[in-house]
Amino acid sequence: MKELVASDVEAYAEAHSMPESDARRRLREETYRSVELPQMVVGPLEGAFLKMMAMLVEAKHVLEIGTFTGYSALCFAEALPEGGTVITCDIDAETTELAKRYWAQSPVGGKIESRLGPALETMHTLEGGFDLIFIDADKMNYLNYYQRGLELLSPKGVMLIDNVLWSGEVLKHPAQDGVTAVLQDLNRVVIADPRVAAVLVTIRDGVFVVRFRNEGMQEAAMDE
Ligand SMILES: C[S@@+](CC[C@H](N)C(=O)[O-])C[C@H]1O[C@@H](n2cnc3c(N)ncnc32)[C@H](O)[C@@H]1O
Numbered sequence: 001m002k003e004l005v006a007s008d009v010e011a012y013a014e015a016h017s018m019p020e021s022d023a024r025r026r027l028r029e030e031t032y033r034s035v036e037l038p039q040m041v042v043g044p045l046e047g048a049f050l051k052m053m054a055m056l057v058e059a060k061h062v063l064e065i066g067t068f069t070g071y072s073a074l075c076f077a078e079a080l081p082e083g084g085t086v087i088t089c090d091i092d093a094e095t096t097e098l099a100k101r102y103w104a105q106s107p108v109g110g111k112i113e114s115r116l117g118p119a120l121e122t123m124h125t126l127e128g129g130f131d132l133i134f135i136d137a138d139k140m141n142y143l144n145y146y147q148r149g150l151e152l153l154s155p156k157g158v159m160l161i162d163n164v165l166w167s168g169e170v171l172k173h174p175a176q177d178g179v180t181a182v183l184q185d186l187n188r189v190v191i192a193d194p195r196v197a198a199v200l201v202t203i204r205d206g207v208f209v210v211r212f213r214n215e216g217m218q219e220a221a222m223d224e
Helices: 007-015 022-034 043-056 071-079 093-104 119-125 139-152 166-171 178-192 217-223
Strands: 061-065 085-090 112-116 130-135 153-162 196-201 207-212
Touching: 007 043, 022 043, 022 071, 022 093, 043 071, 043 130, 043 153, 043 207, 061 071, 061 119, 061 139, 071 085, 071 093, 071 112, 071 130, 085 093, 085 119, 093 112, 119 139, 130 139, 139 153, 139 178, 139 217, 166 178, 178 196, 178 207
Parallel strands: 061 085, 061 130, 085 112, 130 153
Antiparallel strands: 153 207, 196 207
16 A cells, blocks of 8 residues: 555654554554554554544444454444444454454453454345444445445444545546546545535545435435
C-alpha cells in the first residue's frame, strides 16, 4: 500500500490521537512478526478513528467484515459499553485463531464474536440493527457488502468502508486492474445514492463514512 499521507504528518496525528492500548500494540507487533501482509492491520491512527466513530454513534452492536488478526475488532470493543458486541467475519481460520488468542488477553475481548466463512453469506444470516458496520475485506465484493450493509445498518448507524482510495489508483482512468474498477464503481454508487450522506476521508488509504440521510431511508434500503 502506497503512503498517501506523509509519514511525519501521520506520526504527528498519531501522537495527538487516543493512544493504542497495550493489547492492540502487542497484537500489532505479533502480526508484523509472524503473519504475511501485516500492513493489512489498520494501525494506531485509523484504529483511533474507528474507535472514535463507535464512541460518536454510541455504538452497542458492531459488524465487521474482515477480521484478519483482530486489531480493528479490538478498537471497536474498547469503545463499547457493557453488553456491547462486535461480530466480525473472515474466511481465514489461521489468522482468526491468532486474533482469538489476543482477544482472550484483553479485558474487552469477551465482546467479540468471530464468524468464519464468506462474509456475504454470513451477512445474509444476520438481522439488522448494527450501529456501526466496518467493511475491510475482499474488494471485489465491496458493492455487495455495501448494499447488504445498508439493510443491516440501524437508522442512525454509520458504515465505514476502508481502502476506497486504493493507494491513489482510483484516480487513474481507465482503471488499471479489476479491483480498482470495482472501487471506482463503489465510490460513484455511494456518492450518487440518494439514501445516504457520505464523506470520503483521506485517512491512511481512504475511508468512506456513510449514514442514512434520514431515518425513513432505511426502509428504502430494505425495499431494494
Ligand atoms: C484487510 S484485512 C482486514 C484487516 C482488519 N480489519 C484489521 O485492521 O486488523 C482483510 C481480511 O478479509 C478477509 N477476507 C477475504 N475475503 C473474504 C471473504 N469473502 N469473506 C470474509 N473475509 C474475507 C481476509 O482473510 C483478510 O483477513
